[in-house]
Amino acid sequence: MTNERRVLVHPDKPSLAGSVAARFITKMIDVIEDRGEATVVLTGGTMGISILAAIRDSSARDSVDWKRVNVWWGDERWLPRDDAERNEKQARDALLDHIALDEKRVHPFPAAGEGIELNEASQLYASELASHAAEGSTLPIFDITFLGLGPDGHIASLFPNRGGILEETLSVIAVRNSPKPPPERLSLTLPAINSSLRVWLVVAGADKASALGLTLADVSVHEVPASGAQGRKRTLFFVDNEAAAEVPENLTTPGLFWTGEDA
Template sequence: MSGPRVVVFPSVAELGSTLAQLVSSRAEKALSTGESFSLGLSGGSLVSILSKELPAVLSLDCSRWLIGFCDERLVPFSDPESTYGLYKNQLFEKINIPEDRILAIDPSLPVQECADDYAGKLSKAFNTEQIPVFDMLLLGMGPDGHTCSLFPDHPLLQESQRTVAPISDSPKPPPQRITMTLPTVNAARCVVFVSTGGSKAPVLKQVLEGGEGPALPAALVAPRQGELFWLVDEPAAASLTSQVERPGPGAKL
């Protein structure tokens, strides 16, 4: 891959509209050459952005989409912390994606078994014993530079064999989670980070422009043969000195 494309928007609304168009265009591209479009979702602000903007994309047919999750909290789907539960209530009911095309964890299992079970679901869905290759992953970043449930200085950053791993000591509650590993993230054809708000400015600068100490987890995301986008708003980009893109209204990526 070449370097990341850092695209700065005046508002979250304009960012969200462009994100929806980017997802739609990559879906059309994947479906024109294959049987499905595989999309990995993350929680946080992405839930509300996608729930508002994706249904508004005209002629969006999700019947051949395959939805997975980049990470998930080990809580019941009815729990407000459940990423699947949030998307089910806010997005999935608005778009025509078949329920069997949504890959969710089994929250009734212990964390290790849950990770193994989810890895098995990915293997079956992608028909491979190797690393599944998603068409697109949508990621967020915490103020500590974590992404998925991969946290700074955590041993999981060194994981090279598993596609999905359990974590029982998340520094951010809830402690038990399931997460894609870096090899899975970096196998994707397109990875899109969404980062908004002034609180993200210092860590965004460190991730994109470097700094002292070990690289933060978000800085380790570098798709081997794919695209990498950072879609950010002006407050998040306030500390950046490197070159960025500022597209005009209605521009497509």
């Protein structure tokens, strides 16, 4: 299986969200037709939630058989279940509460205040992932994993110059002393993310331009965690014009960098 890495540039944030939403709906239909089910790993952040809202508002939304879609998360803030800052809460408000999902297929991270500690929560989520994996694996088949990109180059809750980005054995880690509040979080590790067939990074805004440029220049994963993200089949960077401002010129050649819709 060959990996393809593409950058798709859109004029602005609304067109970016709408394009990714349309592509996602089409891909879910195709995957369900091929395999009978589909599995997506969601992210938070402004663009991650904007895409979910765009899916909700799409006229093609109900062409997906949502009862066959499995939902996981790439990371989560260690906050109470109903906290408005939780990725789960935002995703439910934006999309999940508006579609006919099978709730047994929705797998949020554990939440603070439910009688377990952070380390135990990470182990529980890893066990849940393993319980839905094929024999001999510790992870389900992830068809699409969404990622945002921080101005510092972080993905999920894997931050630069922290031990979490170098974890090679675990599928889920507990994060403490995060440089971005809240300090306690749960996150998939890079090997878990890279088990995905497709990794879709959605990047918007001038404040992300430097991080995107460094990511595409393959700077050390320890310094720029996003540079290590790679789907087994395809890695797509969906970006707006502002975020694309510092993409290295040598990556703007056919085969490495696309603008507009790719084939």
